[in-house]
């Protein structure tokens with residue numbers, strides 16, 4: 001990540017824009033997650049072109065536009081399936097809510113989803129999950145369904161089943177495809193399939209074989225009712241870190257447009273080290289792009305304005321990062337309760353809760369100073385604003401790394417509790 005910034009500083013201070021343009025794409029690719037980043041191919045080539053021409057003000061405006069688009073992106077996800085298949089549970093899981101939480105979607109054994117119901121993400125109000133009426137209800141008419149539910153508004157559809165996918169599901173998938181939208185098949189409750197198989201066939205039971213059988217069965221079933229090359233994800237709403245949920249996340253991220261990808265990545269539950277790392281990638285990308293933008297400003301004569309990173313902004317930034325990784329005050333309280341620990345004890349183990357030691361860390365200033373001097377001292381001019389940009393960059397990086405370390409620490413703690421619990425897989 002530092003290399004991304006230093007390549008830019010070097011190229012800009014030497015006014016070697018051809019080289020900068022040449023290095024930009026590989027540097028950016030190395031920075032982002034394998035699911036992609038927030039810049040669309042068009043923006044990437046726009047920035048590349050602006051660098052080639054040495055038009056730093058264009059670079060700045062394109063980065064700014066991309067960041068604003070990512071921050072303001074909305075996302076509407078449609079969840080469809082027959083009654084009792086686990087739609088509400090899936091929505092609650094994606095919203096990071098327990099089924100008992102006040103704002104959660106009703107989960108039950110009687111048919112609870114009769115109308116389409118929007119569920120906002122508690123932390124991202126522009127992200128809405130729609131619990132749509134099941135395809136098995138008497139009022140379901142394939143020709144009218146998509147119009148009735150207003151298909152054009154959704155970014156993608158998740159079609160859920162807990163046994164076999166029905167003919168209606170397949171017909172609907174075809175219609176969704178014809179309407180130019182994406183759909184994904186999700187087979188829930190594989191935890192109970194495994195439990196039942198193990199109970200009934202204890203000597204021959206093999207987890208992988210059971211999962212493969214379910215996968216093959218879904219595939220054959222969907223192909224036989226006319227879906228070509230269906231993509232199926234086997235999940236348990238109670239154990240998101242296992243089975244295909246991580247693969248589903250990655251696929252959804254890859255297939256979303258760049259500006260929506262950023263928002264979606266940040267709201268995903270922190271279920272594993274891999275998901276924490278994925279989120280970290282997206283935030284690193286934003287830190288770098290912001291730094292690039294500020295650094296570019298420093299190299300434009302007479303354009304010395306610079307948005308500072310004063311204490312309230314720094315505190316807000318740390319707060320935001322904590323929220324992304326489920327370390328806000330409310331979540332920490334809930335975690336302490338789940339771990340059966342005193343709140344003070346758990347707080348004592350987390351470094352990200354204390355703002356002052358983090359901002360007073362002298363190493364941030366030292367790193368920024370070294371990096372700024374290395375590139376700018378000889379040129380005189382921009383050294384001080386470059387130093388400001390780098391200070392923000394190293395400060396944010398420090399916050400992010402601290403929050404990520406704490407999130408991983410708590411995850412390990414939670415895993416030991418889950419392993420000890422009797423219903424774990």
Ligand SMILES: Nc1nc2c(ncn2[C@@H]2O[C@H](COP(=O)(O)OP(=O)(O)OP(=O)(O)O)[C@@H](O)[C@H]2O)c(=O)[nH]1
Nearest residue numbers: 083084085086087088089107108111112113189237
């Ligand atoms: N074992 C297991 N049970 C699940 C899973 N997902 C949901 N359930 C249970 O299945 C039942 C139905 O889940 P819901 O989430 O209410 O299903 P729904 O599709 O919203 O149902 P309707 O609202 O009636 O359409 C509940 O008892 C859930 O606890 C899962 O992945 N594994």
Ligand SMILES: [Mg+2]
Nearest residue numbers: 088106112113
């Ligand atoms: Mg429901």
